[in-house]
Amino acid sequence: QVQLVESGGGLVQAGESLRLSCGASGIGFSRRINAMGWYRQAPGKQRDLVADISSSGSTNYADSVKGRFTISRDNAKDTLHLQMDSLKPEDTAVYYCHADIENAGTSRRYAYWGRGTQVTVSS
DSSP, rough: OOOOEEEEEEEEETOOOOEEEEESSOOOTTTTEEEEEEEEEOOOHHHHHHEEETTOOOOOGGGGTTTTTEEEETTTTTTTEEEEEEEEEEGGGEEEEEEEEEEEEEEEOOEOOOEEEEEEEEO
C-alpha cells in the first residue's frame, strides 16, 4: 500500500524557519512517482497549492511563498521536502503532501495524500 507521511511541522514565531518532509512508502518497482507537491489548508479555507516539483526537478510556487519557500525531492529515497523561511502568521495551516503515482504496468495514475502536519506561526 502506498503511504505518504509528513513530518516537521510545529509552532514557530514569525520570521523563523521550518523544514517539512514527506516520505513515500510502498512504491516498489511497479510504481513510479511523477509530480509531488505541498498543499495547505487553513481553518475555514480551501486546500491550496503551495509548491510542486516534477520528477525532473521543475518547480512551481504559489505567489505568496515565492522567495521564502523552497521545494526539493530525493528521487532515490522517495522523499519530498519544503524549506520554509521567513514564516508569517498567514502561513499557519495544515500542510499536506501530494504525489501523482503511476502504475508502471498499466500507466494509470493515482493521486495520493498524506494526513497532514500542522504549521503554526505566531506573531
